[in-house]
Structures are given as structure tokens and as C-alpha cells.
Amino acid sequence: MSEVSISGAWPLERYRSYLRVLAHAQLDRKLRGKLDSSDLVQRTLLRAHECKNQFRGQTEEELKAWLRRILANDLANVVEAFASDKRRLALERSIEAGLEHASSCLDDWLRAEDLSPGEEAIRNEKLMRLTDAVQELPKDQRTAIEMRFLQQVSLEEIAKQLGKTKPSVAGLIRRAMKALRERLDS
Template structure:
């Protein structure tokens, strides 16, 4: 979706156009869902379904539209992430008294170096440990596109990408979480990235 169309949807939504509002929120569902899944730690997964966080976030966005003061896609997504972070912390405090890790980190779904001829594995490989999560997947104009493409992958591909690229777990940690060997996880991850790249190129 072009920036101009996105901004038009925001303007129409502000004017009370429910069709535009529904389109605006539905376009961001896969994006919010992927981030919600990444923000829920293992101990929370038995207590909280990511879909509950998504529903709550979109509901609060609908109810609090007048609080959004931005004009662009980046500002809209940042606003939604803020609502999601607040809800995730609320769920965490409800079940554990406090979050076990900092869920305030922002996860960005972008494509750094998307046009440099790099392979999917090279584009998505984690950089040095000082890199922030918001730079793992690249530039914000591609966040919704990336999330939509990830949501179309098989469940195990989504899981390995989420754990490796969003939660920044080591292959050993991912293997433990997915009950696979580290070698099997690396192969799964590479296949997932290659399929994701194919979907992005097709789009």
C-alpha cells in the first residue's frame, strides 16, 4: 500500500469513515500479530494467546482514534506498537507481577539491504550483538509487507523466524524451544528465509 493511500485512509478514518477504519486496522493485523507473538515469552504462552493481545490492541486503537495525532504509516505503526507494549506489560503483570524481560523493545519488520543482491540468509542474518532489534529486519516502509509475507508461511517457518530474528535467540535456544536439533533448526531457518524472499519478490 502506497504512502499516499495510507495517509488517505488515516484522513478518511479521522472523518468518521468506518470502511476506511476497517481497512486501516485490517492491513495492520498481521503486523501486530507477529510482534505480539515475539513479545510473549515462553512462560507467558501458557497464559496468554497472542490473538488476545492483537484483539485488545486493535479494539483500543478503534476506541482511542482521537488520541492518534500522526499522519504517516510510520507514525500509525508506532502508535499501535505503543498500545501493544502497554497491553503486553499488563498481561505480564497480571500473571507474574512483572515482566520477566523488557518487552518495551520495538521490533521492526523491514528489509535492510533489500536491493543489494544479498541472499535472504545474508539479509536476515543477525548482526553484531550491539544491533538493536528495531534494525534487524530493516526499513519501516516495508514493515506491513514483511509481516503479511511472514504470516503466509507455514507455522514452523513463522516460528523459527520469530524466535531467531525477532526474539534474537541463538540457534541452540531456538532448538530447545522447538524441540529440534540446532542443525535442523538452522536448515529450517534457511528454508524459511528463502521462501520468505520468494514471496517478497513475487509481491
């Protein structure tokens, strides 16, 4: 695992796209019109910066897990503000589990077993490039990719939620995957 240097510059900005992809994947469609995932990520990064002395990890994986917990808490606060009196603890656990799952799906795209520290650093860099590339996709393509690969929603359900046909959604995903490959290969 690659070590995270927290002396000097705090390396949070490089996680912005990563967190935005996770936040967007977990943000309920009904709330997306009321809240932008970029605002949520900005709040998360600000809180992380303010609380950086509370980070006890050493590796990049520990930093990403810490950032996901802050994001889960922020997301729970936002959802709670828009929702009725639901049990907060269950909500936080549900959101945190969803973020962990989405992060795991991203990691699985780049997964390799028994990596050396140098290889782990390269994999983490690829993950950051992937999340940056996902953010650059057109909105329909980005939404289809996030739903299919981060939320593991079926093509039929994606088509239903986006108001498109199943072949149309398959085409969106195919074009998005091609664009991602081109961006990552360049």
C-alpha cells in the same frame, strides 16, 4: 515519510499481521499456551479504533509507533495478570523496548537510506507483505524466524527451546527464508 489518511476509513486492519509478528516475538513462551497473540492484537486494534481521536501523528511511522505503544501496554496488562507483583512501569518499558527492537529488525530487512515519500510508502507496503508472509509460514518455521531475526536468539538457543538439533533449526530457517522470498517475489 508517507502520510496516513485518518479521515474516513481508519487503516488499522493492514497492520494486523505486523502487530501479530511483534506480539508473538515478545510473548513469553510460558504464556503462549494461555494466550494467543491474535487475541492480543485484536484487543490492541480495538483499543486503537476506540482511541483514534487521540492519535496525533501524520506519518505511517508515527502510526506504527502509536500502535506498538498500545500493544506494549496491552501485553504488559496480560503479563501482569499472569505474573506476581512485579513493578509495572519496568515491565511496560521492557516490553515496549522489546517491541521497538523487533520492529527495528523488521525495518532493517527492508532498510534503505534517504527514501523519498513514494519510496517510503513502497517500503512500508513491503513490510506489511513481509509480516503477512511470516504469518503464513508453518508454525515451526515461523517460530524459528521470529526467534532468530526478531529476538536475535542464537541457533543453539533456538534448538534448545524448540527441542531440535542445531542443523534442524538451520534447515527450518533456510526453508522459511526460501518460502518468504517466493511469496514476496510473486
